[in-house]
Amino acid sequence: MDNINKDEIILVSGGSSVKNVAVCLVKFLEKSAAGEVELRAMGASACNQMIKAVAVARGMVGMQGYDLCLRVGFCEANIGEERKTALRAIAFIKN
16 A cells, blocks of 8 residues: 555645645655655546646656656545545656
8 A cells, every 4th residue: 555644645626726736746745755645636626626736747847857657546535424535646756
């Protein structure tokens, strides 16, 4: 299983700024001991913002000669007493 610290999880909402999420992702990747950062989004607009932020972050690390890769899947989250499905993406740098 992934060795991701809870401090290395970025929760993205439909109102999240694409630029802010991208910058946060790059900074988390630079500081991550595991070399991976998890992003989570629930709902269509949140997933849209997350994917756009990953594209922007990929451009940012691309200028340094690296490639940003993702492993995408689903996870479940408790919202009140309901279990909801969220999109989960593990981002990592590939040389």
